[in-house]
Amino acid sequence: MKENIKKISAVLLVISCALLLITNSSSSKNVDEGTATPIKAESKEESPILIERYSEKETKDVRHKLDLLLKRINKRHDFHGAILVAKGGKIVYQNEIGYADFKNKILLNKKSVFQLASVSKQFTAAAIMLLSERNKIKLTDTVNAYFPGFPYEGVTIENLLNHTAGLPKYFWVAEHKWQQNKAPTNTEMMALLESSNVQRFYKPGRKFDYSNTNYIVLASIVEKVSGTSFSSFLKSNIFEPLQMKQSYVYSFENDSIKENQLVGYRLYRGWRHLKIRSTVNDAIVGDKNVYTTTEDLFKWTLGLNTEKLLTKKSLDLMYAKGETVYGREVPYGFGFRINSNGQKSIYHHGKWNGFSTGLTRYLEDDLVVIVLEHTSYNAIKSLNKEIKKIVTENFGI
Structure with missing residues (x-):
């Protein structure tokens, strides 16, 4: 036993x-x-960006007025684009008018993907702030800390962000110094800046001068520090966390055209729409070349301003005016223009290869206006004001 x-x-x-x-x-x-x-990333997945809308009854009057506005600017000013308006974090109006493809008579729709032009810069700035929060970089670091051969010494990341760096225009450098048939990438442009001996405009910090070059250098720093492409970094760290499923970075000659991706047009002889061809400057990313829809851009605004992506400390820096070394304010934060006079707003407009874009937050009215267009429309600023006026007068919530 x-x-x-x-x-x-x-x-x-x-x-x-x-x-x-x-x-x-x-x-x-x-x-x-x-x-x-x-x-x-797991926590972001548990709290998705929820798109809320006011009811049709609540928006009946304002929708009628904005529909009439869209029809008028389409007919009189050749506007072919999309508009989204939100108040208090909820969509008041979303619509599009005109053609996506003129040859095949394909109309624009909610999935039409627009090039953001310079509105792209705020994504580059956010990428930099993410790296800063993770202690991978400091805003006081100079470019030379990451690119030792960079010929313009003393330029800090903060100088780049608020356009006080004084760098030469890379458009001119590419058009006059680039010898290859294929458009240069960011890596190739950084090397070209190093070898071209083009003088800068002024020493860093002395004054404000809006510069696309600053933001291609910033995107290059993102690539260098993260060890991945700028496109991949934005996808993993911004687009996916904010569920921006129709958004991406596109580089001419290096990336394939995606479904619903629009091209820019110009009007020829008052009636014919011609596609605008890409140029030697179109493979560069960081200053432009983020593609998205109006709804994804609204998700970006919601996610950014509810601190799903960055801390309040980082946002405050992005939305604060910069300063020169002489203490003079500049009307630019990190990736955003700052208007503190009259109707206070944080905004950016963009214009490139037929695309005209605008993203504006009117702070006192808690109003967001998004305008994306692709036939060389020239009145984004005045259109914003008209949209705001209509919403203010016809939507009482």
């Missing part, structure tokens, strides 16, 4: 050890999987 008990005890001991080994192995596996998936 005692021998049987001993045998049973031995068997139970073996089974217990086996179960313990399996449990430890399983726990170890789960720890490894948890390490591979960032905690921050």
Whole structure:
């Protein structure tokens, strides 16, 4: 009997050890999987960006007025684009008018993807702030810390962000110094800036001068520090966390055309729409070349301003006016223009290869106006004002 008990005890001991080994192995596996998936990304997945809309009854009058406005500017001013208006974080109006493809008579729709032109700069600035929050960079770092051969010494990341760097225009450098048939990438442009001996306009910090060059250098820093392409960094760290499923970075000659991706047009002889061809400057990213829809751009605005992406401290820096070394304010934060006079707003407009774009937040009215267009429309600023006036007069919530 005692021998049987001993045998049973031995068997139970073996089974217990086996179960313990399996449990430890399983726990170890789960720890490894948890390490591979960032905690921050998981939390974002649990709290998606919810798009809320006012009811048709609440927006009846304002929709009627804005529909009439769209029809008028389409007919009189050749506007072919999309508009989204939101108040208090909820969509008041969203619509599009005109053609996506003139040859095949394909109309624009909610999935039509527009090039943002210079509105892209705020994504570059956000990428930099993400790296700053993760202690990968400091805003006081100079470009030379990442690109030792950069010929313009003393330029800080902050100088680049608020356009006080004094760098030469890369458009001119590409058009006059680039010798290859294929358009240069950011890496090639950084090398060209180093070898071209083009003088800068002024020493860093002395004054404000809006510069596309600043933002291609910033995108290059993002690539250098992250060890991945600018496109991949934005996809993993901004577009995916904010569920911006129709958004991406596109580089001419390096990336394939995607579904619903629009091209820019110009009007020829008052009636014919001609596609605008890409140029030597179109493979560069960071200053332009983010593509998105009106709804995805609204998700971006919501996510950014509800601190789903960056901390309030980082946002405050992005939305604060810069300063020169002489203490003079400049009307630009990090990727955003700042208007503190009259109707206070944080905004940016863009214009490139037929695309005319605008993203404006009217702070006192808690109003967001998004305008995306692709046939060289020239009145984004006045259109914004007209949209705001209509909403203010016809939407009382």
